Amino acid sequence: MSHQLEGRRGRWVVAAPLALAVIVALSVAGMATARTAKSCGTVTLNEQAWAGSTANTYVAKNALQMIGCKIKITQITEIPVYQAMANGKTDAVLEDWQHVDQYKQYITKQHSVVMGGSNGVTGHIGWYIPTYLMQQYPKFKTWKGLKGKESIFKSPESGSQGMFLGGDPSYVQKDQQLIKALHLNFKFVSVGAEPAQVARWSQLYRQHKPVLFYWYTPQYLNLQYKLSEVKLPKRFKGCQDDAKSGGSVAKYKCAYDHIVLNKVFSAKFAKSGSPAYKVLKRFSWSNKDQEQVAKYIAGDHLNPDKAAQKWISANKAKVNKWLGK
Amino acid sequence: MSAATDYAAPALVIPAQRPWWRGRVGLVVLVVLAILIGFLGWKNTRPWPDSLVWNALPGYLDRFQTWLSDSRNAPNPSFVFDVFNGFANFLDNLVSWFTSFFDKLTWVGTTALGTLVVARFGHWKQALGVLAAFASFALIGLWEESIQTFSLMLAAVGLSLLVGMPLGVLAGRSRRFNNFITPLLDAMQIVPAFAYLMPVVILFSVGPGAAVVTTMIYAVPPAIRITALGIRGVAPNTVEAAAAMGSTRMQTILKVQLPLARRMLLLAVNQTILFALSMVVIAGLIGGPGLGDVVTNGLYSNPALALLGGLAIVIMAMALDRATESMADRTDPARRHLTDRKKRRLRLATLACTAGVGLAVGLGYAFGAGGIYSGRTAQERLLGYVQKGLDYVQNPATWIFHITEPIGNFIVAHGLTPLNSFFVETPWFVMALGLVAIALIVSGPRPAVITAVMVGTIGFIGEWATSMETFAQVLVATGMTIVFGIALGVWAGESRTVDRVLRPINDVLQTLPQLVYIIPFIYLMPVSQVPGIVASVLYAVPVVIRLVSNGIRSVSPEAVEAAGAFGATRRQVLLKVKIPLARDAIMLGVNQGVIMVLAVVVIGGLVGSGGLGYQVAQGLQRNEFGLGVVASIAILALGIALDRTTQGRARTRQERAT
Secondary structure, three states: OHHHHHHHHHHHHHHHHHHHHHHHHHHHHOOOOOOOOOOOOEEEEEOOOOHHHHHHHHHHHHHHHHOOOEEEEEOOOOOHHHHHHHOOOOOEEEEEOOOHHHHHHHHHHOOOEEEEEEEEEEEEEEEEEEHHHHHHOHHHHEHHHHOOOHHHHOOOOOOOOEEEEOOOOOOOOOHHHHHHHOOOOEEEEOOOOHHHHHHHHHHHHHOOOOOEEEEEEOOHHHHOOOEEEEEOOOOOOOOOOOHHHOOOHHHHOOOOOEEEEEEEEEHHHHHOOOHHHHHHHHOOOOHHHHHHHHHHHHHOOOOHHHHHHHHHHHOHHHHHHHHOO | OOHHHHHHOOOOOOOOOOOHHHOHHHHHHHHHHHHHHHHHHOOOOOOOOHHHOOOOHHHHHHHHHHHHHHHHOOOOOOHHHHHHHHHHHHHHHHHHHHHHHHHHOHHHHHHHHHHHHHHHHOOHHHHHHHHHHHHHHHHHOOHHHHHHHHHHHHHHHHHHHHHHHHHHHHHHHOHHHHHHHHHHHHHHHHOOHHHHHHHHHHHHOOOHHHHHHHHHHHHHHHHHHHHHHHHHHOOHHHHHHHHHOOOOHHHHHHHHHHHHOHHHHHHHHHHHHHHHHOOHHHHHHOOOOOHHHHHHHHHHHOHHHHHHHHHHHHHHHHHHHHHHHHHHHHOOHHHOOOOHHHHHHHHHHHHHHHHHHHHHHHHHHHOOOOOOOOOOOOHHHHHHHHHHHHHHHHOOOOHHHHHHHHHHHHHHHHHHHHHHHHHHHOOHHHHHHHHHHHHHHHHOHHHHHHHHHHHHHHHHOOOHHHHHHHHHHHHHHHHHHHHHHHHHHHHHHHOHHHHHHHHHHHHHHHHOOHHHHHHHHHHHOOOOOHHHHHHHHHHHHHHHHHHHHHHHHHOOHHHHHHHHHOOOOHHHHHHHHHHHHOHHHHHHHHHHHHHHHHHOHHHHHHOOOOHHHHHHHHHHHOOOHHHHHHHHHHHHHHHHHHHHHHOHHHHHHHHHHO
């Protein structure tokens, strides 16, 4: 028993000074951060997973901080964030890829969320191949050139057919319908969420192999990889983009439309009279602007705040317009 | 007839050793052959008939969700929602109270508090571990996020144990309650969180409260199950003896059953922590702040940062796990005999620790350290290293890639694709009858009926083809999990060294968010389905290992000694004594293995396994609530069918007896 006690005292002798030493060392290394808040109050912005959304959120954050707002950032996924805005737990989403069902339910019916208009960026979805492949087969400029050449895109899971690499399951898509409607001999292969899809096509890109996949702009990776779009049939009236709406494949036989990316706000926030609401309502920039900031963040791994400040200091006029100066 | 033969007739009948092919194994092989004939003869001609599908279900579910949201967001919502609001607010406040408490302590004080609490109530070695953990959060540059996650976990794990342990005791004492609650627990663990995230958000809104609720749904079941197993493992004659000496029921529970089940209770705490931490990423999707967001956003724009975030989660899990273990060790009744001198010493230690925390907080304020560590971190440098590693993995010119790529392609071309078409293209009635027949042969009539109902449900809700696709993969993953899990579990149960090596690996596999290591893996084996299977095996194996090795080690030493006294070799002791006596734990291991494989089907959907996982993911992300729920029901049905089919005759008999 006494031996045990001796042991314990021994441990204390070791542990206590060690702990203190580390703590003191850490406290000398660390510094305090001071926070200030002014009349604007706290505004909650929602950031989503893709880099473009991070760019919007942090540029808006740093702009709003210039007029004394305190910013909180939530990171709630696309659909549940509507409920967050309905409860006033999140004030604004600065980039929404046309969630039509949610518009109907929360904006039109419940009036718990309000539409904030375009953020200036247009999204475009399409079929893409690496540019080196396009140079090798110039016929691939349009979908007709793919006909008969599908087997070039063969992969272990597509058997004798070519592989069409589908997009993130959470994105708007109709590629299975398009393949059927265009009578192409492709097997639609989904490799899951966007990071997984990127892993797959970028690996083939690195090996200089053929690959055809669902992709979109604006996307910071477009600055890193050289990709070319395969033209799909022209749009016609009533042509659908989202396979969710069902019906015959003929309804989908056209290129994806250009998508206006919207800002949406919590109704409570819109009615609050906060100066931040007016600023965010005016917030608008171009595809190029967004891609630039997204590349700072995702390509160059700059801290999002620093990336935003870098862009703001180079684009003062735009920011001042938002701020109403 | 002579008298002699009359006499001889009733003599000992020794059943002849039958060759394996005349036993159950042979029958199963026959059934599989029959299905194979069905497959080869009528391939792709008889999918599940449309007339036997109930199409309206997803629509009803969607309408239910719309109704729920509309009534929730109406100008004057019903008072029912106030109850949910109240509960969510309570949880929100609890979590933010923890966060601001740590904030007030400054990061220096928080570190000191964590370290000294463990030093005082646990063991100094673990205290140093906690110190290292806090220091690494600071060094990684994720202090704030780590503390947010830590606060969330404190609330979620605490509440899970508060709910789970009493229910576990109840389930351990009453077979009836246990039989009632088991399917519920199965459902809570198997139904993917993606399926119920939206209703949770509508009821509890977003934020830490909703995150705690979601985490609890997943973390309570292991607390209940393992507690119950521990209580049931206490020898009945001990309980009878306590009763004979006039103990009340409460006394029996508190003084006999709980102390004797200490080992298992400890495992329950440990597993609850690990299960809760494996929900960090999902909690992040609905506003549970902290490391989850670092991982999710990192995956899209900075994978190296996602890996660091995952690392912080793992460090937290290991520190918490070891710290709680050392604290529980101190409560061991065998070591609780306090002498006066010891008491005095402990009181002094308490004083010293309190003073230490006070000093640290004082120092923190004196040096102006805020709640968030914002000094120099090693993040940039660490990100550099990790990125280098990732770049290597992503480079298709390395020799590793030249080995891994063909392996992946081979598995898909010669394993998964044929298996997939076998399940999907066989005429539905042949496959259904075959599965039921196998359940009948292996486990008896009642499991067979349940399997039939489950298989029927899958077809009826219109998920036949997708379910068969998933089933093929789940079968492969489950098989691998059980083989590796039992083998390694037994080995770890026998050898302390193996246990010591495996334990940190298990912790990493159980808590590191799967996407963090599966996405780099895709670069090495760029082919769909394989990453999903790898993810499920790696996630499920640790639980099987833990339960099996614990079971092996919990076998009473008397039994082992007795066998040794009879001259049994080590192998004989293991095969004839330990494994049979640890059967309950091994069976629980197998069962949990199946459940865990199914629990990550959705992750599979996110990395290209298709099938049900893909549908569930779409359910949340594309607002197809009904579709997501229906796919989850199919996953659950698959799980129950698999569980019943594999339960074997013994458990069936046991259940009938009670």
